[in-house]
Amino acid sequence: MSKNPRIGIILEPWESDSFLPEPVMAEFYRLSDSIHLVASSRFPDGEGLTGWLQEIRPEILVTGWTTPRLPEDLTSEVPDLRYVCHLVGSVRSTIPERLIGEGLLITNWGHSIARTVAECALMLAIAGLRGASYWTLEMHCRGGWKDRTTTVTGSLFGRKVGIHGFGGISQELRKLLVPFGVPVMTYSPSVPDKLLEEFDVTRAESLEELFSQNDVIVELAALTPKTRGMVNEELLRSIPRGGIFVNVGRGAVVDEEALARVARDGHIQVALDVYAEEPLPEDSPFRHLDHVLTLPHLAGPTVDRRQDAAWHGLENIRRYLRGEPLQSRITPEVSRRIS
Amino acid sequence: MSKNPRIGIILEPWESDSFLPEPVMAEFYRLSDSIHLVASSRFPDGEGLTGWLQEIRPEILVTGWTTPRLPEDLTSEVPDLRYVCHLVGSVRSTIPERLIGEGLLITNWGHSIARTVAECALMLAIAGLRGASYWTLEMHCRGGWKDRTTTVTGSLFGRKVGIHGFGGISQELRKLLVPFGVPVMTYSPSVPDKLLEEFDVTRAESLEELFSQNDVIVELAALTPKTRGMVNEELLRSIPRGGIFVNVGRGAVVDEEALARVARDGHIQVALDVYAEEPLPEDSPFRHLDHVLTLPHLAGPTVDRRQDAAWHGLENIRRYLRGEPLQSRITPEVSRRIS
Numbered sequence: 001m002s003k004n005p006r007i008g009i010i011l012e013p014w015e016s017d018s019f020l021p022e023p024v025m026a027e028f029y030r031l032s033d034s035i036h037l038v039a040s041s042r043f044p045d046g047e048g049l050t051g052w053l054q055e056i057r058p059e060i061l062v063t064g065w066t067t068p069r070l071p072e073d074l075t076s077e078v079p080d081l082r083y084v085c086h087l088v089g090s091v092r093s094t095i096p097e098r099l100i101g102e103g104l105l106i107t108n109w110g111h112s113i114a115r116t117v118a119e120c121a122l123m124l125a126i127a128g129l130r131g132a133s134y135w136t137l138e139m140h141c142r143g144g145w146k147d148r149t150t151t152v153t154g155s156l157f158g159r160k161v162g163i164h165g166f167g168g169i170s171q172e173l174r175k176l177l178v179p180f181g182v183p184v185m186t187y188s189p190s191v192p193d194k195l196l197e198e199f200d201v202t203r204a205e206s207l208e209e210l211f212s213q214n215d216v217i218v219e220l221a222a223l224t225p226k227t228r229g230m231v232n233e234e235l236l237r238s239i240p241r242g243g244i245f246v247n248v249g250r251g252a253v254v255d256e257e258a259l260a261r262v263a264r265d266g267h268i269q270v271a272l273d274v275y276a277e278e279p280l281p282e283d284s285p286f287r288h289l290d291h292v293l294t295l296p297h298l299a300g301p302t303v304d305r306r307q308d309a310a311w312h313g314l315e316n317i318r319r320y321l322r323g324e325p326l327q328s329r330i331t332p333e334v335s336r337r338i339s
Numbered sequence: 340m341s342k343n344p345r346i347g348i349i350l351e352p353w354e355s356d357s358f359l360p361e362p363v364m365a366e367f368y369r370l371s372d373s374i375h376l377v378a379s380s381r382f383p384d385g386e387g388l389t390g391w392l393q394e395i396r397p398e399i400l401v402t403g404w405t406t407p408r409l410p411e412d413l414t415s416e417v418p419d420l421r422y423v424c425h426l427v428g429s430v431r432s433t434i435p436e437r438l439i440g441e442g443l444l445i446t447n448w449g450h451s452i453a454r455t456v457a458e459c460a461l462m463l464a465i466a467g468l469r470g471a472s473y474w475t476l477e478m479h480c481r482g483g484w485k486d487r488t489t490t491v492t493g494s495l496f497g498r499k500v501g502i503h504g505f506g507g508i509s510q511e512l513r514k515l516l517v518p519f520g521v522p523v524m525t526y527s528p529s530v531p532d533k534l535l536e537e538f539d540v541t542r543a544e545s546l547e548e549l550f551s552q553n554d555v556i557v558e559l560a561a562l563t564p565k566t567r568g569m570v571n572e573e574l575l576r577s578i579p580r581g582g583i584f585v586n587v588g589r590g591a592v593v594d595e596e597a598l599a600r601v602a603r604d605g606h607i608q609v610a611l612d613v614y615a616e617e618p619l620p621e622d623s624p625f626r627h628l629d630h631v632l633t634l635p636h637l638a639g640p641t642v643d644r645r646q647d648a649a650w651h652g653l654e655n656i657r658r659y660l661r662g663e664p665l666q667s668r669i670t671p672e673v674s675r676r677i678s
Contacts, residue, residue, distance in 0.1 A: 014488045065487065116494045119519075123465035126458055130637060132466065136475040139633040140626055145618035146635040148404065149353045155455045155641040179514045180458075242643065279484035287479055294478040296485040298469065302494040304581065 005321065006080070008058035009037040010049075011087075012066040018306040019064060019087050027314050031321065040066035053078045060085060060317060063094050072096045075104060083107075083320050085313045091330050101332045105320065109301075110328025111168030112312035117300035118172035120273060121218050121248045124293060125161075128244045128271035129154035129216075133293035154242060154269075156180050162204065162214030164231070165221035165249060166191045169300075173218065174199045185214055188221075211235045215243030223250035224337075233258035236268075244269040248299045251275035260285040263292050273299040344660065345419070347397035348376045349388075350426075351405040357645040358403060358426050366653050370660065379405035392417045399424060399656060402433050411435050414443060422446075422659050424652045430669050440671045444659065448640075449667025450507030451651035456639035457511035459612060460557050460587045463632060464500075467583045467610035468493035468555075472632035493581060493608070495519050501543065501553030503570070504560035504588060505530045508639075512557065513538045524553055527560075550574045554582030562589035563676075572597035575607075583608040587638045590614035599624040602631050612638040 007028065011019065016037065020028070028035055036056045043049040046068040053061075057080045063070075064087045071077060074096075083105040086094060091108060100106060127133075130153050138144030159182050163170045166188035174184055185202040187210040196203055204210035207230065211217055217239055221227045231254040239245060245262075247254060251274040263270040264285070271293035272286060278297055286292050301308060316326045346367065350358065355376065359367070367374055375395045382388040385407040392400075396419045402409075403426045410416060413435075422444040423434060430439070430447060439445060466472075469492050477483030498521050502509045505527035513523055524541040526549040535542055543549035546569065550556055556578055560566045570593040578584060584601075586593060590613040602609040603624070610632035611625060617636055625631050640647060655665045 012488070115496055119465055119495060120469065123462050123469070123471075126462035127466050127471065130459065130462070130634070130641070132462075132471065132632075132634065133475050133479070135634050135637070136472050136632065137479060139619070139635060140472070140476060140629065141480065143621040143626065144635065146637055149351070151635075151637065151642070153637050153641040153643075155644045156458060157454055157644060175518045179517055280478070282482040287482065290479065293471075293475065295469070295471065295474050296478060296483065296490075298474070298485055298490065298492050302469070302492040303490070304492075305494045305496060 005059040006034045009062040010067045106330040109309035113301035114168035115172040120299035124271035128269040134291045160214040161216045162210040212238040215240045219247040220249040236262040344398040345373045348401040349406045350403045445669040448648035452640035453507035454511040459638035463610035467608040473630045499553040500555045501549040551577040554579045558586040559588040575601040
């Protein structure tokens with residue numbers, strides 16, 4: 001750990017433009033005058049990367065979506081390296097499993113982008129209840145207009161909200177729901193009572209209870225072997241008529257064929273940002289159901305808030321330099337759990 | 340004023356179904372056992388209405404969107420009538436100007452539906468910044484998917500919000516913005532400092548200041564001779580790049596031709612629920628600009644919250660029966676101001 005650490009940053013220009021705008025870079029230069037920024041595309045298929053690293057000898061490496069996969073023998077080839085500050089989420093395509101077990105410090109964006117995903121979930125719930133997808137298509141493609149006697153619209157006010165999973169995004173969503181005065185329930189077995197109390201959230205004893213007792217369901221469970229396909233047709237059909245199912249978590253947690261059937265029946269609204277297969281195949285029924293609101297996995301972070309992940313990384317670098325524990329560490333245990 | 344007043348309700352069935360669901364009707368029957376509900380369509384062009392009123396002799400009349408225009412000589416023909424509880428907004432097509440000046444008590448839905456409009460404004464701001472209209476059309480009509488390197492999305496976090504007008508809807512919107520932690524400014528010359536302090540809102544000294552110093556602009560000014568066309572091209576072009584203009588107020592406050600030009604340039608997002616001419620003409624440019632989010636004037640109230648207007652009316656009927664002042668009264672002065 002040094003006062004003026006050598007820092008390597010490997011990102012494409014479009015990536016550094018959004019993650020590291022000028023105020024963020026100014027902070028980096030306050031920490032070190034030995035910062036080496038290189039474009040990921042300089043290392044096609046990783047070629048030349050080890051050589052560059054041996055030349056720069058970074059103590060801290062900042063990585064992102066485009067950074068080539070780091071070499072398996074990184075720690076022996078670049079012995080000064082102590083900390084890989086991964087600015088984005090999944091480390092799988094960037095950092096070999098072996099390095100995670102070798103005592104190298106590794107962090108990711110943690111919960112720093114959670115609020116933008118929560119914001120998107122809130123928007124999808126309100127927009128879905130209003131029929132925004134149907135009305136966008138009607139207004140733009142079919143010259144449509146509402147009919148006061150038959151058009152059905154719904155509000156978030158007066159509803160009961162059920163959230164599947166209670167991690168960082170759910171916690172941010174709970175905050176955004178406060179002014180709506182809606183009761184919030186969650187099914188998240190591993191979350192302690194104390195946290196639910198702190199956020200004024202009731203515990204559902206089962207997924208069945210969550211889906212049948214709330215009319216706005218937000219899917220935010222992590223994808224694990226246990227949760228894959230867990231949201232089945234019976235659960236989806238138990239959502240009270242006039243309700244909505246929003247997915248901003250992981251597509252594969254849901255039986256999508258069942259979801260398409262339920263959406264087609266029209267008893268509930270459906271709003272989706274994520275899908276089991278991405279990009280969403282052209283023949284997906286969700287593309288052809290006018291009232292299913294679909295976004296192309298852009299809940300978070302928005303481009304203008306990518307810098308939040310960099311501020312989070314910077315804070316971790318400061319902690320590293322002060323010898324303090326880091327946030328959002330990727331340990332072997334964490335890596336096993338989320339992969 | 341009597342303990343068991345005769346109450347007449349003139350609404351179409353689809354209207355009474357949504358405004359007066361069972362729990363609301365139960366409350367009406369708690370106030371009186373002399374309630375007469377009749378379908379508006381029984382009086383085509385108002386024919387037969389006076390006869391029905393003379394037969395029922397209501398002390399209180401409950402009216403809505405479909406209620407035929409009340410006769411000019413209502414107070415002499417139905418001398419027992421004291422109070423017209425109009426469940427919706429504008430009274431112009433239902434209640435002749437002359438009656439408003441005659442000492443008849445008249446109320447409308449007041450601010451009871453403001454929160455649903457505010458919710459829609461919040462949704463439009465978030466959805467607009469995400470490009471939801473463009474992505475709905477891309478996903479449903481063109482088999483599209485995002486491109487991480489070029490797709491631009493924005494968040495409400497980190498923005499500055501400017502609201503034109505600070506009436507009931509703006510006040511509800513301000514509450515919904517609290518968890519976003521965004522500073523809020525308003526241009527609303529007639530609103531006292533005390534109210535702005537209470538809501539933690541800064542005053543803009545001019546519309547120029549409001550538009551140029553905030554990047555999320557929400558249009559909620561009342562339509563008056565002074566505000567008609569007030570939002571011109573210069574103001575719209577002064578919104579900082581990457582911002583958004585949301586209109587959930589009145590379409591004619593905006594120079595729509597200028598707005599279409601500004602929207603076409605793409606420096607800001609645009610999300611609209613209201614238009615100078617409604618239904619929006621088929622050849623309106625807003626229908627043909629993919630990134631302009633358009634709804635068909637459905638911000639409020641949603642069908643499931645029309646009952647809020649009825650609960651508000653019921654509270655007024657209770658106040659009337661107790662001899663207390665009514666809320667949301669339509670006096671000659673109010674009528675002149677909003678017409």
